[in-house]
Amino acid sequence: MHDLRNINTIFRREFRNYFNSPVAYVFMVAFLLLVGFLTFMVAGYYERREADLGPFFLWHPWVYLLLVPAATMGLWAEERRTGTIELLLTLPVTLGQAIIGKFLAAWAFISIGLALTFPIVLTTLLLGHPDAGAIAAGYVGSFLLAGACVSVGTLTSAMTRSQVIGFVLALFACFILILAGFEPVTNLFAKWAPTLAEGVAACSFLGHFDSMRRGVLDLYDIVYYVGVMVFMLTAAHVVLNNRRAS
């Protein structure tokens, strides 16, 4: 019970923190404009003359790649820079509770952006008879993908006191993870570690998102994303435990 209460308290502070500054509004507008532009102008939503959200979900990994690191870069780096980490970690909360609370706040924040894309669902419903199950699967996939990106951002933010470094590291790590299944990347691994190539491809954010984007909700994909989050947050715990004062 105490665990949940502490996580909830950290979550609420962190979540409100986004809205205490213009960050939240700039972020939401950028997110929605970007998603809208990519869906309608680049993927040709209308021109396809099909009532499905395929072209909409197609771009989510790339939008997250750009924007999630911006939302997560301050999570721990800012605490380090301003010294509030000393305050936070001498309060009666455990490091694990603080990490989970902050992670959930950032994930919830991104999820609000995702939820605000609802007009496109309404548009599609108005224009035709889309498969509601496929839309739901797409949203679940996008939600999990966002969570995985946020967990990567949490880890990179924990590694540094500079928000810029946290941002760049998260961008780089997410880029690699998204592209892991992409041919040039697997080729790179095939050259010097052929046995690894298949494993790397299996770790791709994109590969696990693709089936959900098409409307197939597979337990394997869900477990994969949850696994990524658990791994990243555990790594963040190790990093913060070892380098909390630096």
Next chain:
Amino acid sequence: MLTVSELRKSFGPIHAVNGVSFTVNKGEVLGFLGPNGAGKSTTMRMITGFLPPSGGTATICGHDIQEDAVAAKQCMGYLPENAPSYHAMTVTEFLSFIARVRGFVRSEAQDRVEAAIRKSRLETVRYQAVETLSKGFRQRACFAQAILHDPPVLIMDEPTDGLDPNQKHLVREMIKEMASEKAIIVSTHILEEVDAVCTRAIIISRGTIVANGTPEELKAKDPNNRLEDVFRTLTMNEETSSHA
């Protein structure tokens, strides 16, 4: 109330704290003195559970800071060096957050926040964001979070550093008001603080305790009865020997 035994901390080859032991009882205000870089903040950070010690431990109200960290932290209020706080929050929001973390809910949380604001004289700035406050008010906002839950042990790292004389006086008054019911540690390199608030003082130099006694006992070590000279003799010797 607070027992520190054989605390050690090494950063690579550097021994920042080298076997520090002392106890603080209820009603005592312990001045933790030392030149900059003597290991004061590192010791405080280990006592409060922020840094894991390389050896030794600290016990707060019977709870070991490493074995039973959350219970030990419940019993303690901590004002870190430079008084960090969340700058985007208002004073009231910041203290409400602390109250919730400390386990207070609804009206009790509100009462605690009100009491802390009153005790720290923050009424006039309570709805202002912390980032807009002067250094003295920021210091008091952080002080307010440390005393919000009325802890039996209060640990303050340089609480008057960088404040003007009026603000220093105010902080000292606040410490004196609480002195009788709590065990308090105040780290400082400002010697006038010892006379102003402390019942006992420890001088630390290069990670080891070089003197421990009441301000009068410490002053008696010098023929002119001046704490400043005692401090200089004890801590300069160390510096000279290290350069030799």
